Amino acid sequence: MLQLRPNCEHCDCDLPPHSEMARICTFECTFCTSCADQVYQGICPNCGGNLVARPIRPANKLISYPASQERVHRPAT
Numbered sequence: 001m002l003q004l005r006p007n008c009e010h011c012d013c014d015l016p017p018h019s020e021m022a023r024i025c026t027f028e029c030t031f032c033t034s035c036a037d038q039v040y041q042g043i044c045p046n047c048g049g050n051l052v053a054r055p056i057r058p059a060n061k062l063i064s065y066p067a068s069q070e071r072v073h074r075p076a077t
Helices: 033-039
Strands: 022-024 030-032
Touching: 022 033, 030 033
Parallel strands: none
Antiparallel strands: 022 030
16 A cells, blocks of 8 residues: 655655645655656656656545655755
8 A cells, every 4th residue: 555655755845645746656755746847857766767646545545544644855965
C-alpha cells in the first residue's frame, strides 16, 4: 500500500492525501508537480525512475488506511 507521504522531498510543501499535485516514483519518493517538472524534468533524483501522478486514496479508506505523517526532506544541492 502506498505511504502517501505528506510533503515534497525537494521544497517541503504540503501534499495532503487528496492532492493532485503529488508525483511519485516506483520507490514512493514524493515531489510536487513544480519540482518534479521544473527541477527534475520528470526523473526521480534518488533512483532515476520516472515521476508520475500519485493516486488519490478515497477519503473513506483513509480512516482504515491513513496516509504517512513522516516527512522526508532532501533538497537538491
